[in-house]
Amino acid sequence: RKEVEQDPGPFNVPEGATVxxxxxxxxxxxxxxxxxxxxxxxxxxxLMSVYSSGNEDGRFTAQLNRxxxxxxxxxxxxxxxDSATYLCVVPHNDMRFGAGTRLTVKP
Amino acid sequence: NAGVTQTPKFRIxxxxxxxxxxxxxxxxHNYMYWYRQDPGMGLKLIYYSVGAGITDKGExxxxxxxxxxxxxxxxxxxxxxxxxxxxxxxxxxxxNTGELFFGEGSRxxxx
Numbered sequence: 001r002k003e004v005e006q007d008p009g010p011f012n013v014p015e016g017a018t019v020x021x022x023x024x025x026x027x028x029x030x031x032x033x034x035x036x037x038x039x040x041x042x043x044x045x046x047l048m049s050v051y052s053s054g055n056e057d058g059r060f061t062a063q064l065n066r067x068x069x070x071x072x073x074x075x076x077x078x079x080x081x082d083s084a085t086y087l088c089v090v091p092h093n094d095m096r097f098g099a100g101t102r103l104t105v106k107p
Numbered sequence: 108n109a110g111v112t113q114t115p116k117f118r119i120x121x122x123x124x125x126x127x128x129x130x131x132x133x134x135x136h137n138y139m140y141w142y143r144q145d146p147g148m149g150l151k152l153i154y155y156s157v158g159a160g161i162t163d164k165g166e167x168x169x170x171x172x173x174x175x176x177x178x179x180x181x182x183x184x185x186x187x188x189x190x191x192x193x194x195x196x197x198x199x200x201x202x203n204t205g206e207l208f209f210g211e212g213s214r215x216x217x218x
Contacts, residue, residue, distance in 0.1 A: 016120055032204060032205045032208060034205065034207070036207070041212075042211075042212070043197055043209035043210065043212050044119060044150070044197075044207070044209055045209075046206060046207070049204070058190070061154055064216055087149070087150070088209065089205075091201070091204075091205030093138075093157060093163075094152060094155050094163070095138070095152065095153070095155065095199075095201065095205075095207065096152055096165075096166065097142075097149055097150045097152075098149065099148070100148035100149045100150075
């Protein structure tokens with residue numbers, strides 16, 4: 001099992017839709033988790049961190065399921081500007097990324 | 108408020124040439140990383156360092172070398188450039204919480 005695996009996508013949704021991505025991890029000892037957003041040809045930028053059961057920031061909710069070893073990212077009321085690739089990271093010494101989930105929000 | 112600084116931003120190399128991508132951070136982070144990202148693909152870890160004097164291989168280290176003589180600097184060296192090394196290279200450092208801070212990337216083309 002890979003250290004971090006993500007929904008492959010791509011996800012194509014209309015504006016206003018709710019969309020969710022999952023990210024599974026193999027290291028059961030992990031205590032913190034991160035979602036990053038990457039726009040085309042740009043560096044990844046931190047979207048949300050998750051240290052316990054979950055985190056919410058406006059339209060974005062990240063949830064952690066330790067028993068099943070996955071984190072999810074929920075985006076409500078999608079905007080065109082949410083179009084990007086979403087990356088999850090489960091911190092470890094060698095800090096590997098999932099392959100990313102591409103989201104396109106269409107008018 | 109520099110954060111992570113990478114140079115150069117763009118570079119074109121001929122096959123067989125060598126070069127060094129520079130990366131420096133001013134946040135006193137112990138952990139630093141080099142990633143490459145090919146078009147339409149995810150980030151692949153090349154090398155990482157958990158502190159000055161300590162480096163280790165990531166997923167795709169072949170064709171690259173690194174050094175970490177100071178906490179601030181983590182240069183990536185390409186000895187014999189090959190077309191397969193055409194990519195965007197990102198340097199990052201991380202805090203004790205695990206949050207990553209990225210440089211803006213270096214776009215390398217090998218012809």
